[in-house]
Amino acid sequence: MEAIERHKAAHAEWVLWVDRHGKLEDELPAERRCSDTTRDNIVETDDTRWIEAERQLDLTGGAEIEAAYTLIEVMPTTRLGVLALLDHAVVHEADRFSWPEGWHSGLLENLSELLPELWQEGVAA
Numbered sequence: 001m002e003a004i005e006r007h008k009a010a011h012a013e014w015v016l017w018v019d020r021h022g023k024l025e026d027e028l029p030a031e032r033r034c035s036d037t038t039r040d041n042i043v044e045t046d047d048t049r050w051i052e053a054e055r056q057l058d059l060t061g062g063a064e065i066e067a068a069y070t071l072i073e074v075m076p077t078t079r080l081g082v083l084a085l086l087d088h089a090v091v092h093e094a095d096r097f098s099w100p101e102g103w104h105s106g107l108l109e110n111l112s113e114l115l116p117e118l119w120q121e122g123v124a125a
Helices: 002-027 048-073 079-094 103-118
Strands: none
Touching: 002 048, 002 079, 048 079, 048 103, 079 103
C-alpha cells in the first residue's frame, strides 16, 4: 500500500529531525536556542542550526501527521491491504510511537464499513 510507504518515509524524516534537534539541544547553550517556530518566535541571536532544526521539526512533524491521516482516508481494496495497514499500525505503536488524535476511531470506523465487503464469501484476497 503506497500510503503506508509514504507514512514510513515521513515518519523516518521526522525521527531524523527529532534526533538532530535533541543533539543540538545538548550541544548549544540555552541562550543560542531560544527560537520557537511553533509560535513564530525567531530569536536573531540563535544558532542558525537551531532555527533550521526547529523549522524542520515543525515541517516534518506536520508531514508525518498528514501521512498518518492519509492512511485512514485511502481505504485498502483487498484483504492483504487491510492486513498490511493493521500490521503497520501495530508495529508503529510497538515502536512506542503514537497516532494523531482521532486516528484510531477513524481507522475503526472505516474498517467497519470496509470489512463486510471484503470478507464476503467468494471475494478474492
